[in-house]
Amino acid sequence: MIKLKAQDAGLSIAEFTRRSVLLKPLPRRLSKITLATYRELVRIGNNINQLTRATNAAIKMGVQPPAYPYQLAELRNLLQEIGRELSSIETEVTDDDDIDDEDKEEWE
Incomplete structure (x- = not known):
């Protein structure tokens, strides 16, 4: 049972046991949509x-800049806000997420 739980969490048995004993949280699985969103934000x-x-x-x-610094600052702030909102969303993988075998290894 421990081996299966460790595999499901994407951890070795030793790391899973350490985290369980020390009451440390296990990594959250990220859905394909969340991973794609993070990649696009990057x-x-x-x-x-x-x-x-x-x-x-x-x-x-001393030439005309391609963008104004205040616009770039606004864009940066918006991206940071979106990133914070994404990280605050509790993302659990469900059967609806259509996860392929290769995506099962992707963890936060």
Whole structure:
């Protein structure tokens, strides 16, 4: 029974036992939708970082920036807020999540 619970949690038997004995929480499984959302937020964040660098370089050179710094700050704040909201959602994998075998290894 312990071996099955450890496998289901994506942990070794030793790590599962340690967490259980020390009353540490087990990692939460993330649904495909949540994982895809996190990945897309990372891509958007990378694009905003590139745009910020280009904007800062343009300002230093005295040319029209591709974006205004206050707009970039607003975008960054929105992304951070979305990330916080996503992390506060208790995501449990259900049969409706259509998890493939390869996705079973993805843990928070």
